[in-house]
Amino acid sequence: MNNYSPYFDGHNDVLLKLLFSKEKNKTKEFFNGNDYCHIDFPKIKKSKFVGGFFAIFVPEKVPDESLFSKMASKSYSYDLPSPLKYDHSIATTISMIDILKNIIKNSNNEIILFTNKNDIINFDHENQIGIILHIEGAEAISENFDSLEILYELGLRSIGLVWSRSNIYGNGVPFKFPSSPDIGSGLTLKGKELVKESNNLKILIDLSHLNEKGFWDVAKISNSPLIATHSNCHEICNHSRNLTNDQFKAINDSGGFVGLNFATAFLREDGQMIDTDLDILIRHLDHMIKHLGENNVGIGSDFDGAKVPSKIKDLTGMNNLKNEMIKFNYSEELIDKIFYKNWLNFLKENF
Numbered sequence: 373m374n375n376y377s378p379y380f381d382g383h384n385d386v387l388l389k390l391l392f393s394k395e396k397n398k399t400k401e402f403f404n405g406n407d408y409c410h411i412d413f414p415k416i417k418k419s420k421f422v423g424g425f426f427a428i429f430v431p432e433k434v435p436d437e438s439l440f441s442k443m444a445s446k447s448y449s450y451d452l453p454s455p456l457k458y459d460h461s462i463a464t465t466i467s468m469i470d471i472l473k474n475i476i477k478n479s480n481n482e483i484i485l486f487t488n489k490n491d492i493i494n495f496d497h498e499n500q501i502g503i504i505l506h507i508e509g510a511e512a513i514s515e516n517f518d519s520l521e522i523l524y525e526l527g528l529r530s531i532g533l534v535w536s537r538s539n540i541y542g543n544g545v546p547f548k549f550p551s552s553p554d555i556g557s558g559l560t561l562k563g564k565e566l567v568k569e570s571n572n573l574k575i576l577i578d579l580s581h582l583n584e585k586g587f588w589d590v591a592k593i594s595n596s597p598l599i600a601t602h603s604n605c606h607e608i609c610n611h612s613r614n615l616t617n618d619q620f621k622a623i624n625d626s627g628g629f630v631g632l633n634f635a636t637a638f639l640r641e642d643g644q645m646i647d648t649d650l651d652i653l654i655r656h657l658d659h660m661i662k663h664l665g666e667n668n669v670g671i672g673s674d675f676d677g678a679k680v681p682s683k684i685k686d687l688t689g690m691n692n693l694k695n696e697m698i699k700f701n702y703s704e705e706l707i708d709k710i711f712y713k714n715w716l717n718f719l720k721e722n723f
């Protein structure tokens with residue numbers, strides 16, 4: 373079967389790949405495509421990708437895949453990098469926003485930024501690609517929130533308070549297997565303020581990477597539904613990055629949303645970052661649907677930020693996931709919901 377379903381994605385790191393690519397002209401590279409990014413324009417056109425959360429993640433050094441190889445072992449606990457400095461974080465963040473803005477500017481209005489509810493209501497997924505600007509770790513937000521307002525003006529609409537390392541707002545989970553997500557203390561006072569300020573500005577809060585105490589803090593303080601853009605099920609894969617059934621219950625009670633992560637270490641029962649078949653993705657989806665119903669589950673691939681199953685490989689492999697879902701008796705209607713309709717409907721309500 374060769375007809376792709378439209379696909380809206382809860383998380384990707386293509387801006388990070390472009391930032392560190394050898395090619396100077398990032399816009400040209402994105403539109404021409406290449407063989408090492410999971411997402412680029414030719415792949416978008418081929419696979420009917422309709423948009424998603426584009427993450428800004430600030431690394432402490434030039435990223436490599438050493439974390440993936442450490443996570444390929446049977447049990448592991450990866451030491452988190454030390455906290456980032458604000459100056460480095462804001463500078464890198466601005467560079468990555470610049471890459472995205474140039475891509476948008478050169479897209480002939482085909483690629484747009486979602487900045488308010490109407491952008492989503494009026495979105496034409498057959499002819500447009502809609503992007504939500506997301507930061508993964510709030511290190512670029514200054515303590516007095518000055519830069520928050522500026523980033524908001526530039527289009528920021530989604531914040532992960534922490535990536536897995538700690539910052540002045542809270543603590544993320546280390547990459548640990550086997551492990552509960554209950555590691556470390558909850559949000560700091562500043563972190564709690566940032567949640568309220570994000571609520572005021574209508575910026576989404578993403579719970580993926582946050583430790584469990586931080587999760588419960590957000591659940592208590594935030595006045596918007598709980599979202600984990602790229603997290604899987606702890607009951608199936610006992611990884612610190614995955615959500616327990618209690619967390620799923622809280623997300624469901626809040627009317628929240630979860631996106632399935634393709635990183636193999638968060639999928640496989642043995643937690644190893646090695647290749648995996650696609651049936652395990654269906655088990656996670658079944659579990660999510662059991663807890664959240666059919667309307668509040670989507671995909672947050674982690675494309676360009678993780679090792680994904682070779683049968684998916686990149687955007688152009690989304691059809692193989694679709695075929696796997698058909699094999700497991702997912703209806704065409706449910707596939708469309710999980711691929712794009714649920715995310716877009718949820719965002720229409722909560723943006």
Ligand SMILES: [Zn+2]
Pocket residue numbers: 508580581602677
């Ligand atoms: Zn992530």
